Amino acid sequence: MRIPLSNPDITNLERKEILKVLKTPYLALGPKLKEFEKKIAQYIGTKYAVAVNSGTSGLHLLIQALGIKKGDEVITTPFSFIASANCILYEGARPIFVDIDPSTLNIDPDKIEKAITKKTKAMVIVDVFGHPADWDQILKIAKKYKLKIIEDSCEAIGAQYYSKIKRKWIKCGNFGQAAIFSFYPNKQITTGEGGIIVTNNKKIAEICQSMANQGRKIKNSQWLEHIRLGYNYRMSELQAALGLAQISRINEILKKREKVAKIYNKYLAEIPEIKIPYTASWAKISWFVYVIQLSKKYHRKDRDQIINNLKKAGIQCSNYFQSIHLQPLYKKLFNYKRGSFPIAESISDRTIALPFYNSLTETKIKYIVKKLKQFLIKK
Numbered sequence: 164m165r166i167p168l169s170n171p172d173i174t175n176l177e178r179k180e181i182l183k184v185l186k187t188p189y190l191a192l193g194p195k196l197k198e199f200e201k202k203i204a205q206y207i208g209t210k211y212a213v214a215v216n217s218g219t220s221g222l223h224l225l226i227q228a229l230g231i232k233k234g235d236e237v238i239t240t241p242f243s244f245i246a247s248a249n250c251i252l253y254e255g256a257r258p259i260f261v262d263i264d265p266s267t268l269n270i271d272p273d274k275i276e277k278a279i280t281k282k283t284k285a286m287v288i289v290d291v292f293g294h295p296a297d298w299d300q301i302l303k304i305a306k307k308y309k310l311k312i313i314e315d316s317c318e319a320i321g322a323q324y325y326s327k328i329k330r331k332w333i334k335c336g337n338f339g340q341a342a343i344f345s346f347y348p349n350k351q352i353t354t355g356e357g358g359i360i361v362t363n364n365k366k367i368a369e370i371c372q373s374m375a376n377q378g379r380k381i382k383n384s385q386w387l388e389h390i391r392l393g394y395n396y397r398m399s400e401l402q403a404a405l406g407l408a409q410i411s412r413i414n415e416i417l418k419k420r421e422k423v424a425k426i427y428n429k430y431l432a433e434i435p436e437i438k439i440p441y442t443a444s445w446a447k448i449s450w451f452v453y454v455i456q457l458s459k460k461y462h463r464k465d466r467d468q469i470i471n472n473l474k475k476a477g478i479q480c481s482n483y484f485q486s487i488h489l490q491p492l493y494k495k496l497f498n499y500k501r502g503s504f505p506i507a508e509s510i511s512d513r514t515i516a517l518p519f520y521n522s523l524t525e526t527k528i529k530y531i532v533k534k535l536k537q538f539l540i541k542k
């Protein structure tokens with residue numbers, strides 16, 4: 164038996180939509196791209212959406228569009244995929260990490276103010292593992308200190324946050340000046356590679372669209388006229404067609420993922436050595452991954468051994484995430500050491516992302532849980 168860590172949910176609809184595009188002359192910058200952008204903007208509830216070729220490209224464009232530059236400081240979380248901090252480095256600014264809340268695994272709003280200096284310009288706030296950050300508190304701080312916010316919602320399409328201030332549920336992607344979603348194949352919906360920026364700010368949308376397309380003008384553009392420094396961060400028509408089929412199925416997809424998570428919860432809740440994923444009362448998770456935490460009596464090497472044993476039994480799993488500040492690049496650049504962000508470090512040492520995808524069956528989950536119990540080194 165080999166159980167993958169993730170597995171995209173591709174049906175005949177997706178295959179048919181891609182084939183349709185292949186029968187047209189438009190493989191790039193065609194009608195599917197525009198339609199996909201419109202559908203995502205509608206789904207999230209923003210005025211604009213700009214499709215790009217990855218979540219990382221989208222983050223990079225947003226850092227530029229918000230005018231973040233060398234010498235600026237940008238607050239973010241150490242417990243994320245490396246791109247949420249790298250995008251700050253791309254423009255010569257400095258990521259300032261703030262430790263996380265041990266329950267939600269998102270940046271701890273109570274620790275943000277201490278990290279703000281005269282150089283702080285913005286925050287890159289991640290909705291990690293599809294669980295929204297605590298936005299009421301974060302937005303209050305941003306307002307008080309006039310900080311811009313990029314919402315890294317790469318892992319959280321469809322997640323919702325209950326705002327006590329606005330007294331309503333709000334979809335992730337609506338916080339801050341702009342947000343980004345990723346469509347890498349392990350995400351809830353995929354375009355193979357891809358991402359999309361969403362915003363209510365026309366200027367940000369236009370700058371991002373221009374920069375993603377070699378710095379061309381948005382309207383009345385001459386193909387070889389370039390008005391600003393740009394990149395080729397474009398999404399192709401084939402990717403957009405795949406994305407359109409996927410977004411048309413998003414409710415079904417998110418329900419399937421929730422069902423798989425609930426089956427895991429049922430089998431894992433009673434194991435004292437394991438903490439199952441937490442959901443705050445003000446959060447509706449969009450299930451991206453299923454990450455358990457071993458109890459505090461386990462050390463990193465115990466966890467790594469369990470992961471290796473699971474892999475040998477054909478169960479793909481991973482140590483989601485290794486804290487960004489302890490990545491070799493960040494240790495080299497900023498001299499970070501263990502102890503800098505103790506909560507993120509302690510959790511990073513004890514997480515295991517288990518196989519998680521829409522078609523994962525209860526039988527397979529039972530097998531995974533059986534093996535996991537077997538490999539839990541008795542402490």
Ligand SMILES: Cc1ncc(COP(=O)(O)O)c(C=O)c1O
Nearest residue numbers: 217218219244246247317345347
């Ligand atoms: C939190 C977070 N930010 C950014 C990214 C980057 O997205 P992509 O892989 O599409 O470049 C990811 C994707 O893995 C992510 O999980």
